[in-house]
Amino acid sequence: MSLFVDTHAHLGDAQFDTDRDAVFSRAAAAGVGRIVEIADHPDEWARALAIARAHPESVRCALGLHPYYADHFNEDFLERLKAALDTAPEAVAIGEIGLDYAKTNIPREVQIQAFTSLACAGRDWDVPLVIHCRDAYHDLIPILTNAFPRKPAARRFWGVVHCFTGAPQDALACARLGFALGADGPITYKKNDPLREGFRQAGPEVTVLETDCPYLPPQSSRGKRNEPAAIAEIAAKLAEVWGLTIEETARRTSANACDLYRWP
Numbered sequence: 001m002s003l004f005v006d007t008h009a010h011l012g013d014a015q016f017d018t019d020r021d022a023v024f025s026r027a028a029a030a031g032v033g034r035i036v037e038i039a040d041h042p043d044e045w046a047r048a049l050a051i052a053r054a055h056p057e058s059v060r061c062a063l064g065l066h067p068y069y070a071d072h073f074n075e076d077f078l079e080r081l082k083a084a085l086d087t088a089p090e091a092v093a094i095g096e097i098g099l100d101y102a103k104t105n106i107p108r109e110v111q112i113q114a115f116t117s118l119a120c121a122g123r124d125w126d127v128p129l130v131i132h133c134r135d136a137y138h139d140l141i142p143i144l145t146n147a148f149p150r151k152p153a154a155r156r157f158w159g160v161v162h163c164f165t166g167a168p169q170d171a172l173a174c175a176r177l178g179f180a181l182g183a184d185g186p187i188t189y190k191k192n193d194p195l196r197e198g199f200r201q202a203g204p205e206v207t208v209l210e211t212d213c214p215y216l217p218p219q220s221s222r223g224k225r226n227e228p229a230a231i232a233e234i235a236a237k238l239a240e241v242w243g244l245t246i247e248e249t250a251r252r253t254s255a256n257a258c259d260l261y262r263w264p
Contacts, residue, residue: 004250005034005257006228008096008130008162008182008210012037012047015225016212018231023227024055030229031250035059036261038130040096041096042077045084052090060261062093065114069101071257075116078121085127092261095130096120096162102135112139119147122159128260129159131179137170144177151178155181156259163212164198171198175206180260182210183253185226188237200241206251207262209234 006027009032016023027035037059039048040137048061063084065073085091099111122129131209133140140161148158160180164171171181181202185191199207217226218233232246239249 003033003208004031004231005254006032006211006231006256007036008038009035009209009213009228010038012044012051013214021102027228030232032228032231035228037061038096040064041069049088049090060092061090062095063091064095064097065245066096067098067111069102070106070111070114093128093130096132098132099140100134116143123147131159131161133161137166141170141173148177158261160208168198168201172200175202180206180208180256183207183234183238184210184212185216187234188219196241207253208257209253
């Protein structure tokens with residue numbers, strides 16, 4: 001069976017409290033061999049670490065501050081984050097962090113300040129970033145260009161633009177800067193030809209698979225809770241976009257994921 005990596009999941013969400021073990025079992029049965037759990041607020045960090053420690057062979061985690069909470073950012077937060085990353089080998093990335101101009105009332109300048117500081121911290125600490133961007137690519141790309149003027153020397157990716165939904169030119173710009181692109185359920189939606197074109201142009205060399213579960217279910221289960229087993233449907237659509245087999249799509253995207261998170 002193909003071995004997939006779900007590079008972005010929220011299995012600590014309360015929606016999984018009644019059947020979390022079964023969700024892991026279904027993921028394994030669907031060929032999902034590795035999962036990265038995302039904790040986007042300090043209140044979630046301990047839970048994400050606990051999930052990773054309960055599944056040491058198959059789960060790692062990221063610790064961050066979602067743009068919804070950008071007004072919580074300060075220097076004390078940076079110190080707390082650095083301490084958590086330094087003492088938890090299960091924590092392999094900073095995220096999710098970023099910009100959201102669609103779903104929060106936090107002022108843009110507050111989001112930009114927090115994101116820029118966190119992005120530069122990830123660069124200086126040599127820790128990959130998991131970036132959230134909604135309706136903000138016009139600000140995101142200049143920030144990344146300033147913070148990351150060249151591709152990383154010792155690894156392939158500075159981080160990933162999670163749930164990439166930008167235009168094809170945004171996809172190419174992020175890839176040129178050394179960022180992977182996260183493909184989620186929306187790649188399967190019937191109306192999303194422009195999004196598929198962006199992934200076609202960027203190619204499998206910079207793409208990773210993710211579910212963002214319990215959110216963003218693929219076309220076959222829209223309106224339902226999402227879970228890591230849905231990776232197979234996302235991969236199948238990408239295989240169609242790229243003209244590859246599902247096995248080759250799994251191989252390439254999983255190699256990217258392991259490079260991104262430095263997971264041998």
